[in-house]
Amino acid sequence: MTEIHKILVVDDEKSMREFLEVLLSKEGYEVSNAKNGKQALKMIQKNNYDLVLTDIRLGDITGLEVLRKAKKKNADTVIIMISAYSTTEIAVEAMNEGAYDFVPKPFDNNELKQTIKKALELKTLDQEKERTSSELRDNMHFNRIIGKSPGMQAIYKRIKQVGPTKTNVLITGESGTGKELIARAIHENSHRGDKSFVVVNCGGIPDTLIESEFFGHVKGSFTGAVSDKQGLFEAADQGTIFLDEIGELSPILQVKLLRAVQETSFKPVGGTKEIKVDVRIISATNKKLEQEVIEGNFREDLFFRLNVIPIKVPPLRDRKGDVGILAKHFAEKYSEKMEKDIVKLSSYAIDFLNKYSFPGNVRELENLIERSVALSSTNIILPESLTISMHKKRRWIEGIKGQRFDLDDVEQGVDLDEILSIIEHGYLKKAMEIAGGNKSKAADYLNLSLRSMRYRLDKTE
Structure with missing residues (x-):
């Protein structure tokens, strides 16, 4: 049976009280109202309300006093303040006293209903957390990974399945999605959890050094090799090696890595002795590795060796419900680190974040x-605190037929030849339209020779 939430509306305007009572009753809530602060306090002492919706100005005592007394009686009661005389100072004071949110009048009915719904859902979640705290922690947190969305729950399940095995894992996903955290979680949930976890950024080591970094070298094997050096694979023996940005490996290194994976052994640069290791390999990439195989940029046999168990990490824009949880976690983390007392993010700040795609x-x-x-x-992160980054100018390039190319997408990987071809085709077509089909005239508009114009038109047809 669904629980019916009890709401108390406190406002000295009769019309507002009656309006809110009708509005919220239609949503299925059990609604009572009080005409002033003192009446509200008497009702709060006699009854347990899930939520109190109170104006700041009540004619006798203030809504802030109602807030304090209600919280003193029952700390779990959700308080939402409303007022036509709102200021940032009052909003901050109300939230410091424990208000869930501050809604200025006149308010949008749907937004108010949504705020109340979210507040009560959070209250229910908090109560459930107390009853089943360990289970909820497992759902929202896995090692250092945070998220309760279905996509993340599926990843938690996969980590538990593959963690205890020796199988190689390939983690794919856009930059910034937390692929290394997932790799660490797999390692920590394995029998190797107390052994080395060695991280290698395959895109951050020059090709001339990467073989030596992977497999080590012997003294005198090349200029500068003044002593023997242990490679990262040997350092990871009995543990896990995490090959980040695996798609950046050169073809030559792919061959050497394939042999090491197949034979579980290797020779240091300049060495003759084979070194045997027991290493689990977890790889990660933000590239479409299957496409790289098709285009001949990545060895198919190595791909199959590494991609025994695939894990695809969803981008944050597809992780519904995780933005607020993550934002709260980071606010707490940096509040403590900077020795600040950030109490919370307002619900409007969370809504603001939820509307952003986070490339x-x-x-x-x-x-x-x-x-x-x-x-x-202030102690509250309000929407205006987020506008510094949220309103940054997006750097778009327009293409033909309305295509828009965001320069910030470069971090996730783009097909530059395709983009340039689309833009070139758009300019050629526009110039031909203006020139009425005259190629010589169109060439002048684009500062091209007639020969170059003809070549480009033939290429795009």
């Missing part, structure tokens, strides 16, 4: 919250 994923959200905590002059 940089969790990493971008973390940077945004860190910046907001650093610059915030």
Whole structure:
């Protein structure tokens, strides 16, 4: 049976009380009302309300006093303040006293209903958390990974399945989605959890050094090799090696890595002795590795060796419900780190974040919250605290037929030849339209020779 939430509306305007009572009753709530603060306090002492919706100005005592007394009687009661005389100072004071949110009059009916719904859902979640705290922690947190969305729940399940095995894993997903955290979680949930977890950024080591970094070298094997050096694969023996940005490996290194994976052994650069290791390999990439195989940029046999168990990490824009949880976590993290007392993010700030697509994923959200905590002059992160980054100008390039190319997408990987071809085709077509089909005239508009114009038109047809 569904629980019916009890709401108390407190307002000195009769018409407002009656309006809110009708509005909220239609939503299925059990609604009572009080005409002033003193009456509200008497009702609060006699009854347990899930939520109190109170105006700031009540004619006798203030809504802030109602807030304090209601919280004193029952800390779990959700308080939402409303007022036509709102200021940032009052909003901050109300939230410091424990208000869930502050809604200015005149308010949008649907937004108010949504705020109340979210507040009561959060209250229910908090109560459920107390009853089944360990289970909820497992659902929302897995090692250092945070998220309760279906996509993340599926990943938690997969980590539990593959963790205890020796199988190689390939993690794919956009930059900033937390692929290394997932790799660490797999390692920590394996029998190797107390052994080494070695991280290698395959895109951050020059080709001339990467073989030596992977497999080590012997003294005198090349200029500068003044002593023997242990490679990262040997350092990871009995543990896990995490090959981040695996798609950046050169073809030559792919061959050497394939042999090491197949034989579980290798020779250091300049060495003759085979070194045997027991290493689990977890790889990650933001590239479409299957496409790289098709295009001949990545070895198919190596791909199949690494991609025994695939894990695809969803972008933050597809993780419904996780933005608020992550934002709260980062606010707490950086509040403590900067020795600030950030109490919470307002529900409007959370809504503001939920409307943003986060092309940089969790990493971008973390940077945004860190910046907001650093610059915030209040204990509450309000929407205006987020506008520094949220309203940054997006750098778009327009193509033909309405295509828009976002320069910030470069971080996730783009097909430059395709983009340039589309833009070129758009300019050629527009110039021909203006020139009435005259190629010589169109060439002048684009500062091209007639020969170059003809070549480009033939290429795009």
